[in-house]
Amino acid sequence: MAPLAALSFGRSSSARFGSRTTSFNSPRVLSRRKWLPYSASPSLTSIASILFLSSLAFALYLFAFRRIPATSPEFFFGPGQDCDVFAGSWVPDDTYPLYNSSECPFAERGFNCLANGRTDTGYLRWRWKPSNCDVPRFDAREALSRLRGKRIVFVGDSMSRTQWESLICMLMTGVDDKQSVYEVNGSKISKTIGFLGVRFRGFNLSVEFFRSVFLVQQGLPPKQGPKRVQSTLKLDKLDRMNKRWMDSDVLIFNSGHWWTATKLFDMGCYFQVDGLLRLGLPITAAFKMALETWASWVEMMVNTNRTHVFLRTFEPSHWSDSNQKVCEITQQPTSEAKGDDRSEFGDIITEVVGKMRASVTVLNVTLMGKFRSDAHVGTWSHPASILDCSHWCLPGVPDAWNELLLSSLFANEWRKFGR
Known part of the structure; x- marks a missing residue:
């Protein structure tokens, strides 16, 4: 048997960031x-x-x-002593996809590209392969066994909802009684609903999604403010729903896609700190302040000895023009990493997480997505009039995020998690 490789979520200054942080005095x-x-x-x-x-x-x-956590022999394996799972390539694999989205009631119609008329299936048959090790094949029954009695919470925007849907569909392939998996409030998936929770009754497992596109509070502007200010982001106050996130075993956050002038200033939304408007504050500076607010909350309110906290990086888009009106979908992954990766956000995440005292794992999925211009929704959306070179088809790229998420949980924390 080849020597075991250690899983690395080590931080760096560019595209390879990520791991659980620890005090320098540890x-x-x-x-x-x-x-x-x-x-x-x-x-x-x-x-x-x-x-x-x-x-x-x-x-x-x-x-x-460059911190290298301990690894369970059951998981990440390969010839090297160090494996950055986010550095690698997509390799063809006919054993994929992991599920049929048309058979999963929690896969949003807008992400089910085959059901929306896509005829080529090649984009479904790719597996993420780290350069120096292998990620084990996803086993739904094994995963459900290890996740028994747990509560998994996703917090973020529609990309977070896509990953939430993906994980549910992946896990459902290991459930015999599909009726035992249900949304706790009987809700249908909606782009605007604030909470969705799916329960796997036979495993006492909950997989939940909270919509919080900025992570911080959005509210009315202060009195006597300029007319152009219709709402504000309170950069020093976390989303009011935060109390509902804490009592969980796994917390996965993401943000970034709504931090644009189009979704902020053009909609009359500006920044507020300590009750005062900050009209001239750049978006990147505001994002950093919001992320620092999130980091402080994690350090003060989350028991990271019990709750595993993840922060996922920006997912690249592949629009063919700056106005997001042209979307050209390729037939297979590109040989070069391309796409809008908002690298400034990655640098901010590296800096903020690097200063945290609490244990946080950064899921650096940015590079993975830059090769996958073939896997976007494109014209196969619902309704068909929506062109989409930002979101991903399901099954697809978000499944690989979840494979790394689960493998990280089971490998690095295998003595404490699911045993």
Whole structure:
């Protein structure tokens, strides 16, 4: 058997970010570092001191940008000792897709491209392959067994809802009695509904979605404000629904797609901090402030010894023009990473999460999506008049996010999670 590879969600300054963070003073982490020996020679004291300080700085750098969690032998495997699961490529695999979206009542019609008239099926038969290891084949029954009694919560925009739908459809393939899986309020999937919760009765498992496109509060503008201000984002206040997120075993957040001038300023929505309007605040600066508010909430309100917190990065779009009116879908993944990845948001996530004391795993799916101009909804939307080069068909790319999500849970936390 090939040597086991360690799963890496290590942070870096560009496209490869992500792992659970830990205090620099953590004995568990420091014990893993190999410090250079200090020279005892009096004549070399100054040189040794410089070398020691340099090695110390380098070790701290490695800790901050490259932490490698422990891995269960049952999961990520391969020839290397280090595996960044977000660096890799899509490989053809005829055992995919993992489910039939037409047989899953929780797959939104707007994402079911085959049902909406797409005739080519090649986009369904690709698997994400990390460069230095393999991700194990998804096993629905094994996953359900490990998730028994858990509560999984997705918080974010429509991309988060797509991942929520994907996970439910993946897990349903392991359920014999499909009627035992139901939405707790009898609600149908809606683009505007604030809460959707699906329960797997036979496994006492809940998979929930909370719509919070900005993560922070959106409300009325202060009195005596300019007429153009119709609403505000309170960057220093988390969404009012946040109390409903805390009592969970897994929390997966995303944001970014609504942080555009079109969805903010053109709609009369501006920023507010400490009750004061910040009309000249750039969108990227506002996003950072909102993310810092979220980070503070996680540190103060979430017990990360119990709750596994994930933050997913921006998913690239592949519009052929800046006005989002031309969408050309390719027949297969591109050989080069292309698309609008809003890299400035990735840099902000790296910076904010890198400063957190709480354990947070960043799911860096940005690069994965940049190859998949074939997997967008395109003209196969519902209704058909909607052109979409942002969202993904189901089955499709979001399934790979969930494969990494579940494998991360079962591998890195296997001694505590689902055992």
